[in-house]
Amino acid sequence: MLTLETRHTYNSLLEPILQNQSESPALIYLETGQPPIEITRNEFRQNIIDYAAALQAHNIQKSDLVIIAHTQSLDSIYCFWGVMLAGGIPSMFPTLTEKLDPHVYMSNLSELVSFSDVKAILTTDDFAPQLVEAVDCAVIASSALKIQENAQFEPVNTDTNSIALLQHSSGTTGLQKGVALSHHAILNQLASYSDSLELSQDDVIVSWLPLYHDMGLIAGFLLPLIQGIPLVLMSPFDWIAHPAMLLNAIDTYNGTLCWLPNFAYNHMARRVRKRDTENLSLATMRAFINCSEPVRHDSHQKFLERFADNGVSDSQFAVSYAMAENTFAVTQTPIGQYPKLEIVDRIQLEENRHATPVADGMTVVSCGKTIDKTQVKVVDDSDNTLQARQIGEILVKSDCMLTEYHHRLDLQPFVDGWYRTGDMGYLADGEVYVIGRKKDLIINAGKNVYPQDIEAIVNTIDGIHKGRCVVFGVPDEREGTELIAVVAEIDSPEIDEKDLKKTIRQTIATQTTVAASFVTLVDGKWLIKTSSGKIARDANRQKWLQEHL
Amino acid sequence: MDESTVRERIRSYIVRELIHDSGYDLMDDEGIITGSLMDSFALAELGVFVEEEFDVYIPDPDLTVEKMDTLDLIVARVMRDLQ
Numbered sequence: 001m002l003t004l005e006t007r008h009t010y011n012s013l014l015e016p017i018l019q020n021q022s023e024s025p026a027l028i029y030l031e032t033g034q035p036p037i038e039i040t041r042n043e044f045r046q047n048i049i050d051y052a053a054a055l056q057a058h059n060i061q062k063s064d065l066v067i068i069a070h071t072q073s074l075d076s077i078y079c080f081w082g083v084m085l086a087g088g089i090p091s092m093f094p095t096l097t098e099k100l101d102p103h104v105y106m107s108n109l110s111e112l113v114s115f116s117d118v119k120a121i122l123t124t125d126d127f128a129p130q131l132v133e134a135v136d137c138a139v140i141a142s143s144a145l146k147i148q149e150n151a152q153f154e155p156v157n158t159d160t161n162s163i164a165l166l167q168h169s170s171g172t173t174g175l176q177k178g179v180a181l182s183h184h185a186i187l188n189q190l191a192s193y194s195d196s197l198e199l200s201q202d203d204v205i206v207s208w209l210p211l212y213h214d215m216g217l218i219a220g221f222l223l224p225l226i227q228g229i230p231l232v233l234m235s236p237f238d239w240i241a242h243p244a245m246l247l248n249a250i251d252t253y254n255g256t257l258c259w260l261p262n263f264a265y266n267h268m269a270r271r272v273r274k275r276d277t278e279n280l281s282l283a284t285m286r287a288f289i290n291c292s293e294p295v296r297h298d299s300h301q302k303f304l305e306r307f308a309d310n311g312v313s314d315s316q317f318a319v320s321y322a323m324a325e326n327t328f329a330v331t332q333t334p335i336g337q338y339p340k341l342e343i344v345d346r347i348q349l350e351e352n353r354h355a356t357p358v359a360d361g362m363t364v365v366s367c368g369k370t371i372d373k374t375q376v377k378v379v380d381d382s383d384n385t386l387q388a389r390q391i392g393e394i395l396v397k398s399d400c401m402l403t404e405y406h407h408r409l410d411l412q413p414f415v416d417g418w419y420r421t422g423d424m425g426y427l428a429d430g431e432v433y434v435i436g437r438k439k440d441l442i443i444n445a446g447k448n449v450y451p452q453d454i455e456a457i458v459n460t461i462d463g464i465h466k467g468r469c470v471v472f473g474v475p476d477e478r479e480g481t482e483l484i485a486v487v488a489e490i491d492s493p494e495i496d497e498k499d500l501k502k503t504i505r506q507t508i509a510t511q512t513t514v515a516a517s518f519v520t521l522v523d524g525k526w527l528i529k530t531s532s533g534k535i536a537r538d539a540n541r542q543k544w545l546q547e548h549l
Numbered sequence: 550m551d552e553s554t555v556r557e558r559i560r561s562y563i564v565r566e567l568i569h570d571s572g573y574d575l576m577d578d579e580g581i582i583t584g585s586l587m588d589s590f591a592l593a594e595l596g597v598f599v600e601e602e603f604d605v606y607i608p609d610p611d612l613t614v615e616k617m618d619t620l621d622l623i624v625a626r627v628m629r630d631l632q
Contacts, residue, residue, distance in 0.1 A: 237589065
């Protein structure tokens with residue numbers, strides 16, 4: 001296995017995949033209504049070699065950026081590894097969903113192609129004809145790849161500092177930042193993170209996470225495949241509608257590790273039916289790791305209450321603070337014990353930016369200590385390092401950082417070697433506590449949503465007074481995430497409000513990856529503006545919360 | 550339980566709990582998910598609701614956007630098991 005001790009013997013992510021010649025399971029792919037598909041390590045290796053040969057026949061060469069715009073499937077997985085093996089740089093792109101407007105999706109892809117120098121897009125047969133019309137690069141449909149068994153493949157040398165893959169950070173719309181990660185950085189991350197997890201050959205990772213997101217790509221995909229432990233994988237769209245399938249998979253395959261954004265604990269606690277969990281055991285789990293949106297203790301409690309009879313206990317909860325720019329994990333709480341909880345004074349927090357422990361206040365869940373060779377510091381607005389318990393911006397330095405934002409020299413991620421996370425938090429007893437974001441950002445079901453993006457979309461709708469719309473997040477205890485609220489001023493009182501609300505919901509749904517939970521139309525007097533005439537987001541949010549919740 | 554009672558209970562649940570807008574006039578044949586009124590979380594939620602409310606268990610392969618997108622489709626599926 002790749003460990004801190006063996007790390008120096010690895011140069012590329014491909015070595016462990018190519019060297020592991022066994023009949024043990026690499027991947028078990030689950031789909032509702034279909035029998036499971038089990039792929040051994042030998043089959044997996046041979047499949048990606050066949051894909052790499054087919055890609056070379058399509059002239060994919062060293063350092064070519066190749067976007068994989070597929071539905072999540074075995075085909076998309078082989079494409080990813082095939083591109084890497086052929087020497088190219090693979091990048092998973094979000095899937096086109098039923099609700100998203102295909103024109104918006106195409107235009108995002110087309111923008112990415114023109115800015116990032118994309119060599120080719122690999123996609124499904126259904127999607128390829130539309131895509132050919134929209135983008136200025138090669139489009140290769142699944143059937144056009146012509147996968148042949150034992151086709152001739154020319155091995156490509158991999159430099160450990162070359163870019164292994166790009167992760168496109170999740171944005172609501174428009175141009176996304178491509179986080180470029182080297183083999184070196186990813187191997188460092190996997191070695192350090194495996195150490196924090198006390199990973200062993202007995203582990204089984206179960207995941208429903210999308211592969212275009214860092215948590216899905218690194219923890220729920222690269223980690224098990226490179227470490228030679230089984231991965232049980234399903235599509236996020238399947239899981240959202242059928243949440244019990246994750247728990248069934250843990251029971252059937254003796255799952256031990258699973259990463260979940262906070263909302264997922266609530267989703268399963270609320271929406272897994274009683275009949276689906278009779279005689280189901282989750283006792284094999286070492287950890288359900290909460291990551292990628294603010295962690296709520298009450299979400300853990302709901303999950304624990306709902307699944308205690310299935311063997312879930314306190315000691316199975318864990319937290320990680322992670323970001324694509326650090327490959328993935330920055331911290332991890334110890335496996336096998338409930339993360340530390342702090343109760344801090346709200347007024348001290350808001351007015352003096354200090355986390356003062358009190359008997360009755362706000363509960364904050366620890367994200368744990370940094371993983372090996374990753375450092376964290378907390379700084380004030382002038383970049384002075386702060387003492388423990390003082391609130392400031394979290395900065396990260398490590399041996400597993402991004403190389404750059406691909407083709408975005410205007411974005412310089414480092415200041416004196418430190419990466420600015422934009423997250424606010426504090427340190428106490430060497431553990432990291434995250435309490436919010438520096439800028440307005442809504443984290444809805446693990447997705448980063450910039451309110452300005454949604455406001456810009458709503459402002460284009462007829463019937464809305466241009467520039468008079470505000471979007472904000474509403475923390476929802478039941479869902480365990482922030483829901484999206486839209487308040488928009490109408491042009492005239494004669495408008496059909498039902499129609500207009502529906503148009504707002506549909507427009508947001510088809511142009512972004514999220515849905516609005518609350519849509520409120522107001523007249524000309526409602527919205528609060530700043531002295532310079534701008535819409536005051538936080539003041540309007542407070543006003544709306546008082547009126548509605 | 551007759552069909553119209555089932556229909557009104559489901560309609561009222563969707564409008565109140567999933568669309569968060571009690572004044573919303575939901576049509577029988579209106580696409581709830583394809584019409585962006587709610588996201589695919591709602592499928593799982595509907596599964597729980599009909600189990601608790603009508604003691605009807607809809608297996609996962611039937612809980613899909615295609616089979617559950619309108620009030621008409623949902624009611625027909627629930628009635629199939631109630632009768």
